[in-house]
Amino acid sequence: MATPNTTTFKFNDGHEIPAIGLGTWRASEEGAAYNAVLSAIKNGYRHIDTAAAYGNEEEVGKAIKDSGIDRKDIFVTTKLWNTRHKEAEKALDESLAKLGLDYVDLYLMHWPVSTNPETGEHSYKDWTYVDTYKSLQKIYKETNKIKSLGVSNFTIPKLEKILNDPEIDVVPVVNQIELHPIFPQPRLLKYLADNNIYAQAYSPLGSEGSPLLALDEIVELSKKLEVQPANILVSWAVQRGTIVLPKSVTPSRIINNLKTIELSKEDFEIVDKISEKYGVKRTCDVPEWKAFVDDIA
Ligand code: A2P
Secondary structure (H helix, E strand, C coil): CCEECCCEEECCCCCEEECECEECCCCCCCCHHHHHHHHHHHCCCCEEECCHHHCCHHHHHHHHHHHCCCHHHCEEEEEECHHHHHHHHHHHHHHHHHHCCCCEEEEEECCCCCCCCCCCCCCCCCCCHHHHHHHHHHHHHHCCCEEEEEEECCCHHHHHHHHCCCCCCCCCCEEEEECECCECCHHHHHHHHHCCCEEEEECCCCCCCCHHHHCHHHHHHHHHHCCCHHHHHHHHHHHCCCEEECECCCHHHHHHHCEECCCCHHHHHHHHCHHHHHCCCCCCCCHHHHHCCCCCC
């Protein structure tokens, strides 16, 4: 039987994060994020992932407040959007105000992409995402607004730029990336592990419409183990040592997605080998990302 997962992972800065968090990307209809977060917290989640770009920080913050659970017992992540790279602290302050919080547990650079809000170009002559990271490092060191600092959508070459910069000494605690059986990114995961950085898996069910739940291997395993297909994917993600962020706005699914089982070596390998059969590809197909998304790392 799948049971609610209470695993936590310890970051390179000493803070701990619950292995499973509620994803809120595309929980954008009015009230959806509020209801999802409230339902999640009432049913045992202690980790909520949002972003300025999701447009739902106010609802997320209100649900956290209304849940009645101590703020310090809930792990909250938000993210700096691309157009705010040159004014990170202002953007963070706006996120905190919307969330109704005085700190976030984790602040991520959403993409290694600095977009000029005036021209729409994804670059400046005098600024790169490395400068952005330096300004985030400064906020991290000099204020109490960020407990842990991380990045998102970084490839190995981009992480190297940060880790090799002489002015940077705060190693990101996570890299939040698309991760699931048909986009498993083993090379990037090895690089992250070698550098004490956790991988955080977004779109673990294959994103919108959860296409991975219908794969034969997942359906067969779920029947054999008498759990739902989502439990197989979430269990596999935690078992491979990644933090996982299943998104749902549906209470019954939210409750279910926190539950895991221990997969046997054989069953774990069945999921591991899925990309060999179906090929490796992103399932997050977002037209606006085309301008800056990298190839498979
Ligand atoms: P909804 O939010 O309407 O419940 P991912 O986490 O990979 O981004 O996947 C999110 C998608 O998967 C959403 O469309 C979500 O729908 C759906 N989903 C989430 N959990 C489940 C579940 N347990 N069973 C079926 N679909 C799910």
